[in-house]
Amino acid sequence: MTASSAEIEALLFDGNDLSNPTPGMLPAIFRDIIGGLDAAGLAYAVVGRIALALHEQARSVREIEIVVALAADEHERIAVLTRATQERFAAHLDPRQCEHPIVLTLRPSTCTVEAQLLADAITRQWFGVQARLASAEHLLWLWCHTEGPDHTMNASALIVGGTVDLYCVRGLLRTTDDVEESGQRRLRLAIGDAVLSTTSSFSRFMTERRTRLDPNRVPIWQLQRAKAADSGER
Missing domain, CATH: 1.20.58 (Methane Monooxygenase Hydroxylase; Chain G, domain 1)
Known part of the structure; x- marks a missing residue:
């Protein structure tokens, strides 16, 4: 069973406060950070529950998790991208401004398996943009x-x-x-x-x-057996 980003969006609401706009901002934040990664030419893969929905039924999502391919001296690049998105969506990402903020996590790949994770990522239209999701x-x-x-x-x-x-x-x-x-x-x-x-x-x-x-239903196989027995007796 596979879901879609549209099914994730249907779950983006605050059950305790239906007027809270923060959960519904996740797609916009996702598009913003993916756009930044694409513009920077960085290889990445989305992990976490956002990617789970590609392979299984959609579930509630409050975090955007992304693994990025970076050289040892490039870690500041994702820090800059993260800060830019956090500033644009501070009302929904900053815990000082939002009681239950969306969590945005970008981190570098750390081992050969994660390097392969990036290489094997699946490209799909997700929240309105082409994104790479983990297998x-x-x-x-x-x-x-x-x-x-x-x-x-x-x-x-x-x-x-x-x-x-x-x-x-x-x-x-x-x-x-x-x-x-x-x-x-x-x-x-x-x-x-x-x-x-x-x-x-x-x-x-x-x-x-x-x-x-x-409770009074007789299975068809019993009816067939009874019918055959009656025919044999005749």
Whole structure:
């Protein structure tokens, strides 16, 4: 299942304050920073829940996360781009001006796997601009490689979607894992959560289906067997 940026936009509202304009400003902020990256000629890939929606059902998004290809002496370039966008959208990005601001994170790629993440990024029309989004495999690798409050939930959702190559992700983790194999452990936990979620959903579906059936209904196979038996007796 794949969603679209339009489906993300449908979720951009503040449930506690429907008049709050900040959630709805995320697409404009996204377009602004992507435009800056394109103008600067920088290779990048969007990660996080914005990219998850390319591979699975859209979920609520309050953060823009982007990995950028930079040389060691170029880190100031993304700092300048980030500050420019933050100044233009200060009312929605500055925690001093907004109670629940949108979080904008740009960071340089840090390893060979992230360099490949950038190379394998998928170009799509997203929030009205051409943007490069991380592949399902690199998203899952990232969420298992690093810890974060929503990483397990996001990883499980991606696995349930069935679009990710788990063998590929295991291979990526083997090249970056620590001695305790924390990434492999997180992947196993995410797979377990995905299986439990799917099993639970299927069980609930079957329970609801059974309650909708007429208790006096006779399955067709029983009717056919009874009919055959009657024919044989005659």
